[in-house]
Amino acid sequence: MSPPMPHDSDKGKIEATEIGQLPAVKPAVQSEWPLALDLSHHLSVESRSREKSLLKLSTSYLTGDSELLSLAAGLPSVSLFPIEKIAVSAPTPKPATAAGRSEGVWRGDGLLSDLNQLLMEKDGKAKGYTNYDLSNALQYEQGTGAKDLLKFVKEHTKIVHNPKYSDWDCILTGGNTHAMETVFRMILNPGQGFIVEQYGFPETFEALRSLQIKLFGVEVDDEGMRADSLRELLSTWDVEVRGLERPRAIYLVPTGQNPTGATMSLERRKAIYEVAVEQDLLIVEDDPYYFLQMSEYVPGSDFQTVNVPKLNSEFLQTLVPSMLSIDTQGRVIRLDSFSKVIAPGMRCGWITSSARFIERILRHNEVGLQFPSGMSTAVLHSILQNSWGQEGYLDWLVNLRAEYTSRRNALLCAMDTYLPKEFCHWVVPSAGMFVWIKVDHTKHPHHHRGISAIEVELFHASIANKVLILPGAWFKVAEADATGVYFRATFASVSPENMMTAIKRFGEVLNCAFR
Numbered sequence: 157m158s159p160p161m162p163h164d165s166d167k168g169k170i171e172a173t174e175i176g177q178l179p180a181v182k183p184a185v186q187s188e189w190p191l192a193l194d195l196s197h198h199l200s201v202e203s204r205s206r207e208k209s210l211l212k213l214s215t216s217y218l219t220g221d222s223e224l225l226s227l228a229a230g231l232p233s234v235s236l237f238p239i240e241k242i243a244v245s246a247p248t249p250k251p252a253t254a255a256g257r258s259e260g261v262w263r264g265d266g267l268l269s270d271l272n273q274l275l276m277e278k279d280g281k282a283k284g285y286t287n288y289d290l291s292n293a294l295q296y297e298q299g300t301g302a303k304d305l306l307k308f309v310k311e312h313t314k315i316v317h318n319p320k321y322s323d324w325d326c327i328l329t330g331g332n333t334h335a336m337e338t339v340f341r342m343i344l345n346p347g348q349g350f351i352v353e354q355y356g357f358p359e360t361f362e363a364l365r366s367l368q369i370k371l372f373g374v375e376v377d378d379e380g381m382r383a384d385s386l387r388e389l390l391s392t393w394d395v396e397v398r399g400l401e402r403p404r405a406i407y408l409v410p411t412g413q414n415p416t417g418a419t420m421s422l423e424r425r426k427a428i429y430e431v432a433v434e435q436d437l438l439i440v441e442d443d444p445y446y447f448l449q450m451s452e453y454v455p456g457s458d459f460q461t462v463n464v465p466k467l468n469s470e471f472l473q474t475l476v477p478s479m480l481s482i483d484t485q486g487r488v489i490r491l492d493s494f495s496k497v498i499a500p501g502m503r504c505g506w507i508t509s510s511a512r513f514i515e516r517i518l519r520h521n522e523v524g525l526q527f528p529s530g531m532s533t534a535v536l537h538s539i540l541q542n543s544w545g546q547e548g549y550l551d552w553l554v555n556l557r558a559e560y561t562s563r564r565n566a567l568l569c570a571m572d573t574y575l576p577k578e579f580c581h582w583v584v585p586s587a588g589m590f591v592w593i594k595v596d597h598t599k600h601p602h603h604h605r606g607i608s609a610i611e612v613e614l615f616h617a618s619i620a621n622k623v624l625i626l627p628g629a630w631f632k633v634a635e636a637d638a639t640g641v642y643f644r645a646t647f648a649s650v651s652p653e654n655m656m657t658a659i660k661r662f663g664e665v666l667n668c669a670f671r
Contacts, residue, residue, distance in 0.1 A: 188322075189319070189320050189321045189322045189484075190321055190322065190484075191321060191322055191323050192321045192322075192323055192324070192485055192486025192510035192511075192512070193485040193486055193487075194512070195438065195485070195486055195487065195510070195512070195513075196512050198343050198404055198405065198438050199342060199343065199516060200341060200342060200343055200344055200345045201345055202341055202342075202345075203341065203342040203343070203516045203519075203520070206516065206519035206520060206523075207519065208519065208522075209299075209519075209522040209523070229296075231295060231296055232295075234278060234291045234294065234295060237278065237291075237294045239278075239290070239294060240277065240278055240290075241275060241276060241277040241278070241290065242275075242276045242277075242290060242531075242534070242535070243273065243274070243275050243276075244273075244274040244275075244276070244535055244538060244539070245272070245273055245274075246272050246274055246538070246539045246543050247272070247552075248272050248543070248544075248548070249544065249548055249549075249551035249552035249554075249555055250551060250555055251547075251548070251551050252466060252467050252468055252551065252554075256464070257464055257465075257466055257554070258466060259466075260463060260464060260465070260466050261461055261462065261463060261464060262461070262462045262463075262464045262555065262558035262559075262562075263460060263461050263462075264460035264461070264462075264559075264562055272543045274538040274539065274542060274543060276289075276290040276293070276534055276535075276538060277289075277290055278290045278291045278294075290534060292530070292534075293530035293531060293533065293534035294530055294531075295530070296526075296527075297526070297527040297530060298527065299327075299518045299519075299521035299522040299525075299526065299527060300327050300328060300518060300521075300527070301327065301328025301329075301504075301506075301527045301528050301533060302328065302527070302528075302530065302533040302534070302537065304537050304541065305328065305504075305533045305536055305537045305540070305541075306326060306327070306328055306506070308537065308540050308541050308546075309326055309328070309492070309506045310325075310326050311546060312546060312549065313326060313480075313492075313506075313508050315472075315546060316472060316475075316478075317477075317478050317480045317481040317490075317508070318481060319480055319481065319483065319508070320481070320482070320483060320484045321483070321484055321485065321486055321510070323486075323510055323511040323512075324486070324508060324509065324510060324511070325508070325509070325510070325511045325514040326506045326507065326508045326514070327506060327507050327514050327517050327518060327521070328504065328505070328506050328527065328528050328533070329491075329493075329504070329505045329506055329507055329525070329528065330503045330504065330505075330525050330528050330529075331493050331494075331495055331500070331502075331503045331504060331505050332442055332444055332491045332492075332493040332495065332505050333359065333363075334503075334505075334525060335442075335491045335493075335505055335506075335507050336360060336363065336407075336440065336442055336491060337363050338507075338517055338520050338521075338524070338525075339440055339489050339491070339507065339517070340363060340364060340367055340369070340440075341367065341520065342513065342516050342517060342520065343404075343405050343438055343440075343489075344364075344367060344369050344405070346367060346368035346369070347368055347369075347370070347400065348369060348370070348400065348401070348403070348404075349369070349370045349371075349372055349398070349400050349401070349402070349403035350364060350369045350370070350371055350372070350403055350405060350406075350407065351371075351372050351373075351374055351386065351389070351403045351405070351406040351407070351437075352364075352371055352372070352373055352374070352406070352407045352633055353373065353374060353376050353380060353381050353407075353408065353409070353413065353416075353633075354373040354374060354375055354376045354381075354632065354633060354639075355373075355376060355415055355416055355628065355631045355632055355633070355642075356407075356409070356413075356414070356415075356631060356633060357409070357414050357415075357631070358630055358631060360407065360442075361633055370400060371633050371634070372389065372403060372633075373632070373633035373634055374386050374389060374406075376413075376416060376418065377418075378418055378583045379418055379419065379420050379421055379424045380408070380409075380410060380413050380416070380418040380419070380420045380424065381406075381408060381420075381424075381428060383424060383427035383428050383430070383431055386406070386428065386431050387431050387434075387435075390402060390403075390431070390435045390437075391435075402435075403437075404436065404437060404438065405437055405438040405439070405440060406428075406432070406437055406438075406439055406440070407440045407442065408420075408428070408439060408440065408441055408442065408479070409442050409443065409444075409445075410425060410441060410443060410476075410478070410479060411443050411445050411446045411448075411449060411476065411478075411587045411588065412445030412448055412449070412585060412586075412587030412588015412589065412590070413588065414445075414588065414589075414590055414631075414644075415590055415592055415626070415628070415631045415642075415644035416590070416592040417583065417585030417587075417588050417590045417591055417592050418583070418585075418592075419449065419476065419585070419586045419587045419588070420476070421476065422476055422477055422482075425476070425477070425478075425479055425482060426482060428479070429479060429482055429483065429487070429488075432487050433485065433487070437487065438487055438488075438489060439479055439483075439487055439488045439489070440489050440491070441478065441479040441480060441488050441489065441490045441491065442491045443478060443479075443490060443491065443492060444491075444492070444493045444495060444496045444505075445496055445587050445588040445589065446475070446478065446492070446587075447475070447496075447497055447553045447556070447557060448496065448497075448556070448557055448560050448587050448588055448589065449474065449475050449476065449557065449586060449587040450557060450560065450561040450564060450585070450586055450587060451463040451464070451558075451561055453564065453565055453568055453584045455568075455569075455572055456572075457565070459562055459565035459566045459568075459569055459652070460562055462558045462561045462562050462565070464554055464555075464557075464558050465554060468547060468550040468551065468554065471550060471553070471554050472550070478490065480508055486509065486510030486512070486513075488509065489507065489508075489509040489513060490507065490508040490509065491505065491507055492505050492506050492507075492508065493505035494536060496589075497552075497553060497556060498536065498539075502529075502532045502535070502536060503528060503529060503532060504528045504529070504532050504533060504536060560589065560647075560648070563647040563648070563650075563652070563655075564585065564591075564647050566647065566652035566655050566656075567591060567645065567647035567650075567655045567659070568584060568591070569656075570652075570655050570656045570658075570659035570660070571591070571593075571645075571659055573656075573659075573660075574656075574659050574660045574662075574663035575593070575659065575662070575663050575666065576663065576666055576667055576670070578599070579595060579596040579599040579600075579666070579670055580593060580594070580595055580596070580666065581593075581594045581596070582594065589646050589647060589648040590644055590645065590646050590647075591644070591645045591646075591647070592628075592642060592643075592644055593625075593642065593643045593644070593645060594640050594641070594642055595610075595611075595614065595640070595641040595642070595643065595666065596640070596641075597610045597611075597640060597641045599670060600669065600670055601670070601671075607640060607641055608629065610641055610669075611627045611628065611629055611641045611642075611643075612627070612629075613669065614627075614641065614643070614665060614666070614669060615627045615643075617665045617668070617669060618661070618662055618665050621661045621662075621664060621665050622661055623658045623659075623661040623662050623665075625643045625644070625645050625658075625662055626643065626644045627641075627642070627643060628640075628641065628642025628643060628644070631644065643662075645658075645659070645662075
């Protein structure tokens with residue numbers, strides 16, 4: 157492992173490294189924690205070669221001199237933007253003092269108490285409004301994203317995760333798909349190996365393969381990636397046999413994993429992190445379902461009645477700590493998104509990591525994404541900061557979690573009723589939007605035909621019986637990873653009535669095939 161970089165203790169900046177004179181960056185926050193390790197040896201050739209945008213640099217001359225007249229920036233005139241104002245109606249989340257939460261229960265009675273009208277107008281700040289200035293939202297922005305929204309997510313990250321090193325920072329992204337592709341390009345070179353979970357989101361694998369990355373799937377169980385399997389893969393790595401150097405990074409969805417629904421316990425997360433320290437690995441923590449951690453499922457109970465924390469402080473204590481929150485060295489690159497908790501069409505999220513990596517992502521944004529949509533960030537800021545605030549956002553997340561918990565319970569109730577347990581098994585997900593169903597193919601009358609043939613047969617039979625449920629083969633990283641017949645079911649946007657009907661139809665298919 158490379159030793160930590162020397163630091164300028166007076167200015168808190170990071171000196172240039174041997175990889176190509178990276179510019180100095182400063183910690184975004186001051187805290188009692190030490191600085192992150194220098195892990196810049198993990199940067200890809202592409203990332204090392206990126207330089208600071210000269211045009212973006214010109215904006216630094218506009219601060220501190222009110223008499224300086226600029227003929228530099230090629231900015232369109234705000235006066236010619238054909239959008240004068242935007243009005244948004246946003247819900248006011250039920251707070252901790254609402255009757256249901258004060259009793260510790262949620263009864264499926266909605267997420268909001270009333271609507272709050274939000275107005276954004278050009279030159280709003282100059283006119284004395286306190287809300288978001290639409291003029292800024294419609295104009296070009298820095299590669300970090302809108303500074304007001306960025307400030308909110310930094311505060312949110314501090315409240316929820318409280319990273320254990322001082323020079324962490326955040327940068328806005330175009331959602332987690334954009335974020336992961338950016339991070340992959342920052343830390344991986346074509347032909348390198350990369351460690352992923354045995355089953356995962358197909359688009360993640362497709363993005364990696366298009367970058368010519370060789371994927372190695374690690375065995376998973378009910379808690380996700382197994383730390384012992386990860387350690388064994390790395391400790392027994394033979395360069396001559398494998399034909400390439402040992403992978404230096406891993407990708408995880410630790411909460412409500414797609415497709416398995418697995419959530420890592422704190423002990424599992426610590427075990428994975430311990431391996432990362434031992435083997436000098438980076439961890440890409442993709443965690444869009446973090447706030448959809450659920451209360452316990454009780455079979456036979458009313459799925460519309462859900463236990464909820466009475467206070468937001470209690471809510472935060474119920475969440476399994478993130479990989480970011482246990483990271484003391486700056487090894488974790490965390491991806492967050494508003495897609496699952498606000499709306500995917502916003503195409504906005506953020507990355508949290510050490511200042512070194514955030515600075516490299518900024519260089520990538522300057523010639524790629526540029527910045528997330530100003531319209532989206534304006535709406536998000538108006539809702540999150542001007543309407544809700546940090547406590548109101550947590551109120552929203554508590555009620556949102558309760559809603560998804562109710563939907564999960566409805567699906568599990570249907571599965572308990574209609575799926576044949578003698579050859580079906582599933583683990584109750586404690587987070588996310590998915591249930592992973594394992595079908596015991598060895599009990600199929602024609603099991604000698606093999607896993608793939610039986611899974612395909614059941615998939616097409618389900619479609620013929622008017623239910624679409626996705627086969628496990630679609631989510632495996634490699635053909636050899638198929639350990640059984642699996643299907644993924646989601647409860648995210650299906651009504652309880654339709655869940656019951658769909659699961660009943662799937663049960664009919666299984667009963668017919670296995671009898």
